[in-house]
Every structure is written in structure tokens, then in C-alpha cells.
Amino acid sequence: MAKKTHVTTTINGEPYEFLCQARQSLLEVLRDTLQLTGSKEGCNNGNCGACTVLLDGRPVDSCLVLAVEAEGAEIETVEGIACDARMHPLQQCFLEGAALQCGICTPGFLVTAKALLAKNPNPTEEEIRFQLAGNLCRCTGYDKIVRAVQAAAEKKEEVAV
């Protein structure tokens, strides 16, 4: 058994500790060790964005981050987007706008879009498309995803989440 490292981190606002091997990715630990399976593995090489999480507020492909790099960091996953029982406007708009079909890419899109709206509350269509270009969706053709993000930007202003 490979030697394991002790890591202390914050995930979705809660303190976490885990042991991991140096070679393990953050995605592996989130999914296999911490049971946070909302982040998905589509390619394991940073191409598809299904595993996107926020690392200190910045969207990253968690399959390309080593788990030991989570030490002292603030991580946010799709499981942390909803405020307890209340859905985030992005989640609500994805549902209302039918912006998902199979749903495997949805967690990654939600996390990336959340980071976008945090930085740019009123993005243009072009800015949305640019920011989401690292997330692949094979089902929707992106139309309804872009519209859902636009709708969430409007809603977010109304409810000021």
C-alpha cells in the first residue's frame, strides 16, 4: 500500500480531513473517499469539464488537481451550490429551461456558470459561451444551457443570492 498523506480542507463550507495517496486526483478523493459523487468523470484528462469544482473560487478540472493540493483550500462542488433545501437560481433555471438531457455534464456546467456569475453578474451571450467552452455537453447543443445561464443572471439580480 502506497503511503498516504493527511489533508485538511474545506468543502462546501464544512471542514474535511482525509487521507490520500500522492498520486490520487482531487476528483478521485471527492468521489471515492468522501462520497461526493456529484462531480463526474468524463475523460480524466481535463478535456470535458464534467468534474469542475471551485478551488478558492476558481473553476478547475478536479481530475487535474492532486488531492494533496486541497490542503488549506476552500473547495466548492455541485453538492454545495444549493442553499440547503433551496435551489440556486442556476439550478432552478436549468430545470425550468430544460437545459439538461442526460445530466452527466450538468454539475460541471453549474459550477463553471456559478463562477462566471460571481465575477460577471451580467454576461453577454458571447461571454457565457467563452466561459463555458471548457465544459462539453453532447446532448443539448448548448442553446438551452446558455439561455438558462442568461435567465439565472436575471433572476439572481432579482433575488440577490
Next chain:
Amino acid sequence: MSTDTKPQYKVIGTRPIRHDGADKVTGRAIYGADVKMAGLLAGKVLRSPHAHARIKSIDTSAAEALDGVFAVTTAADLPDLQNKIADLGEGAVNLAHLGANVLAHDKVLYKGHAVAAVAAADIYIAEEAAALIKVEYEPLPSVTWILDAMKDDAPLLHDDVHTDSMGQMSDNPSNISTHLHFETGDVDAAFAAADVVVEQEYRTASVHQGYIEPHVATALWNSENQLTIWTSTQGSFTARQQTAELLQIPVSQVKVIPCEIGGGFGGKIAVYLEPVAALLSRKCGRPVKMVMERDACFEATGPTPGSFMRIKVGATKDGKITAGEAYLAYDAGAFPGGMIGPGCMCVFSCVDLANARVDGYDVCMNKPKTQAYRAPGATHAAYAFESVMDELAEKLEIDPLELRLQNAAVEGTRRVDGPVYPKIGLVETLEAVKASDHWNSPLEGPNRGRGLAAGFWFNIGLKSSAAGNVNADGTVTLIEGSTDIGGSRASIAMQLAETLGITAEQVHPQVGDTDSVGYTDVTGGSRVTFATGYAAYNVGLDIEGQMRERAAMIWECAAEDVSVEDGTYSQNGQSMSFEELAGKLHETGGPVVGRGSVSKDCFTNGFGAHIVDVEVDPDTGKTTILRYTAVQDAGKAIHPSYVEGQMQGGAVQGIGWALNEEYVFSDDDQMENPTFLDYRMPTCLDVPMIDTIIVEVPNPDHPYGVRGVGETPIVAPPAAIANAIYGATGVRMRELPMSPPRLWKAMSESKK
């Protein structure tokens, strides 16, 4: 034209939030890779580094001796499968070939072909063990281009495959496994009499479905000899049948639990990992989970064929198409049985053509065994035929839309392969193009062009089952057998709700496993909303009949005297809502369980037409999609948002196929781009909004008129874009993809 204008129904045509939505936007939905259980082992497949080689020996002893390894398997553990043909619902398969694809026997036939597999305590040990398996190969010459594979002296993949030419078997073995021939009318005379003839050749590269979720399977073969499989599949019953047949055990010994599925598009019908995980679990008694790597998804699952096609069309000078001839050769990949059949049937499907001849060839070569990809075989044929239509329109100086309208297939048209169309909606679809804002807006500016193409897919029926349990609070739990790839739980539940006169939210749909719901064919063929929806309608009728009896019991009258309207049961001035009646079930005889099943051999015939505006960069050959409109006859759109979603998603897959996606092979027939980055599917930034126009010409064979929508939208895009590129550049692109280097080269050559 729009579904929103005339609400004929209360539920159908509305846009409720899908029932499985909350779980999917909060990360709680359980997909195949999310399955956990005590004692779970990790499986790893060892794959061939060669495109074609004889396996001389396999030594697994070092792998078996490694600490943490629980089981190793090879094809030696699979029963000896004869050339038995198994009917898998959407197509038949030769079991010996299926088995040899799952684990190679004496030869590997493509790079990535599975050779052996390991189960270990974790994936790192499994990978280390797989690397310890010694396989001695004798490399053989290989071939991946179809015209080379068809040559007499081509490297031969199978000694036992002969060309089946309309029932006649060739004397010598051949890579050409099938030659199909359809003919109607007097083709030669019609060409001789034609005023104008256009004949062109087309080539397309292999492309992949590109589902974001890799293949995954977990198997537990328990001490009671029962095998349970958790998997991501388009058809749990098909997965069960394939696994049982490959292992030569009864289907009742296998239970398939379908997890949420992260995309399929035809690529998650054949089994790859399920039987291997089962063999490993049988050996060690522990559950084994196998997740396929992304490069293996490209190299070792089922891309859709590359092709070579030649199309010839003749017409009178006033635009009546009188003669057609098609030569279609499609890759089968490593084993016979590709998509050539539907290709041949679709090639002339959009025109009313009295004289036509189609020859189709199914060709084996050293690529992974091809599988269905959204309207399998139709996109290739439409790319070729609809491009020829555009050239014909130009020669005749007729508007390309008018040419299509003038020759459109209608009710009563006999397709070249035999069937006569019932009521279809191609003319209505083309009329919707004619009336659209897009078609009527001028396109200005240099290097820009507009293209149009039509497309067809059969849309099948087949077998589906569902059951409904009425709850005391007036809701109905619906269990259905179709795995839900894109929101079909909602479209099925809505049909039950409509039938019972309750709301979509009052139905709680779930996808059953193979032990809890009746046999249901695959989620494919654009059949689910049609056929499983039909089964749900039958569930509704069954429940309504039983509820009527309960009302009659309460009112002490005959059941036939109880009338039902919009979920309200009435008799002689008394009435009760569905909810009220549901609350009285326990005192009127107990639970109400409704059943529904269908077996539909019909085709619902989906027609579409796409309009696209492009701009081509003359310096780079890059094509930008400026505007896109997809028009399609859905019969009846149950949930219009998801109908639009299918049209938009199919269009963008077609855009990727047209402009970028391809398998690039090295000289030694290795795929050089087996990653998402290099395979280059469209991203958000590559496409504009995709406008949709839903046409509704109800299907007379369905209670709500459903035709199905999923596949047709991928058929037209490559041809529409090729025609637009011609408008922009004056260059006819007769090879897919029309990638920047290829288009730039063609533009450069045209200037010489």
C-alpha cells in the same frame, strides 16, 4: 405550426419540470460510476496495442501472483459460442462475434481490442497487474480505409466471413460481409431519358457518439449463482440478454439494474464491460466495478461507420426527378453487421422516385465494430444525396427548396426498399421552411452562404412495458422499462397524466430494473416517447377502467354508467375527482394496479429539414455557423422543450460531424486522436443558438399522434452545411469532415 397555439390537451404540449431534474442538478442522481457497495473491487481491461495480430499466447501468472489481485480473466473463460444469431430488439447479432469483441479469442482485430481483464483491491493494483500479463502477438497487415478493405488482396479479418449477396454466399472469404440490392422501375431507361444527370462520389470519416459518460459496469455474481449488474445502458433487457447469451446462462439468472445514463446516442446498446465484470466476479465472489477510460471509449467501443458513396440522379428539365442510383459502402468495423441496411433504405427516402437502384456493401476492417449513432447510416446517405440535390437544383436553375417540394415523398410514395409511406409530414416540414423567418431573411456579406437539406429516419415501435400503482393521495407511481437518456420519464409520465386527467406532477415515474418491469426494448430508434408512451397510455386506460368500477361500487350502479372526463368520475349527478376516488380504494376492494404493454411493428416516419448560414474564412478554411434553424415533424410534441432539445442537440452533433469530427489513423492503423481535445466535438463557443420549428402532423398510429424525434435531427446537418459552404466559396466539399485544412486545400485548388 407551434404547439403553444392550440392547446388540445391539458398536459401534453406543456412544459413541466422533469421528474428526475432536482436530483440531476444537485449531484444526487446515481449514474453507473456512482455505484458503491461493500467489498467492491476495481476491474481493468488489458487492450491490444496492434490493429491486427494473431494471439500466440497469454500468460497471466505474474498478474495473478500480485498482492491485491483477486481474479484474472481471458476469452478462455467464455463459453464456446457458435455462430448463433440473437435478436436484440433493434437488430440481430452473431454471438460468436459479440463474444470475440468482448474478449479477443485467437486474433485481435483493432487497436484497443480487449484481451484480458483483472480485478484487484484498487485501480492502481489492477493497472499494475494488467501490465504484468504477457501476451505474445504475431502482428498481421491491417486495413482501415474501406476501398482498400474491399480489394481482393486486402488483409483478411475473418476466414469464415463470406459475402452474402442477397442470399448467395461467395466462394472465397471476404471482408465484404454483405451486398444489399434494392431496385424499382426501369432505372437505365429512366437515366437514358433524363434531361439532366448529376453523379458524384462522397467519403466520410468514422465518427463517435461522444457521450460524456464513459462505459461503466458493476457485477456481483453471488453465492446463490445470481448475477446482478449495475450499468449505464440504453436497454437493460438487451444488456441482460447479451450478457446471459455470452455466459450461456438463463436470462432469469441475470438482473440488470439500469443506473442513470450519461448519454448513449446508439453507442450504449452493445455490451463491453458487463460480461467481463461478471466473469471476474464469478471467479472471486466479490463485486467488480469497471470504468472504461476515455481513450478506450474511442478506440474500443462502437463508432459509426466511415463510408464511400456514389450517387447518380436524373431529372427532367422542369425538375421532376426520374432516376436514382446509389452505391454505398459502409465500414462494419472488426465484425460484420454495420449500418449499411438503414443507409440503403434512407438514401432516397425524401423523394418520390419511380426508378431507383441501390447497392450497399458492409465491409470489415481493422476498426472497432461499428454501432448505431443517432439515425445510423442515414446521415452519410443524406450528406451524399442532399448534396447531389443541390447540384441538380443549380443545373436546373430551380430553387433548392422548390426542387425538394416538387419531388417530396408523400403518403402513398413507395420507398426503393419496398414500404409505402402512410401519412407523413415532409411537405408540411418543407412548407414550414418556406414560411420561416430564416429562409425569408436575406443573407449578405462576402464568404457567406446558405444551405438547406432534408433528412429522414424511420422511428421504430417495438416492445415496451409499464405499470402504474394508484396511491391513496391521488398520485400514480409509474414504473417503466425505458432507460431515460434525455427526459423520457417526463414525456411518458405526461401521457399517463393526460390519459387519467391528472397533472404531470401527480405521476411519479421511475425506470424499473429487469426484475421489476416487463420486457422493454432499447432506448433507441426514437421509439421511447412513442412506444413506452403508448404503454403508459394503456396503463392509464387500465387504471381508468378499474377506477370506474370502484366508483360504480360506491354509487351502486353499473361501471358502464360511470362517465369520466378530465379525471372526474360522474354518475347521475354525483361526481368524484380522481384524488377522492383514490382515497377510497382501501374500502372498495384494495389496490389498483394498471398494466400496459405494446408490441408495435410500425414505423412512425420522422422528416426534418435544416437551414444553415455559414461564413468561411478564406485564409484558414474555418467555417463559422452564423445562423441555424431545424424544422421537424414531431407528430405531436409531448414536452416541447425536450423536443426542441433533441432537435438542437442532434443539429450540433451533425455540425461536429460536418466540420471537425473524425478518427485520424496513423500508417499502422492506430487512432491518433482518442481524446476529446483532439477528436474535437463542438463546444459552446463553436455554435450559435439553434432555432427550432416543430411541425405537427399527427401520427395516426398513436393515441396522441407521437412520431418520435430523437434521431432525425442529425441527418440533415452535414449536407445543409456542405451546400452552404458551396454558396460561400463556390467549392463543393465531397468529403467529411469539412475541416479547415481540407476546405482550405479545396479552395486553394479551385483557384488554380
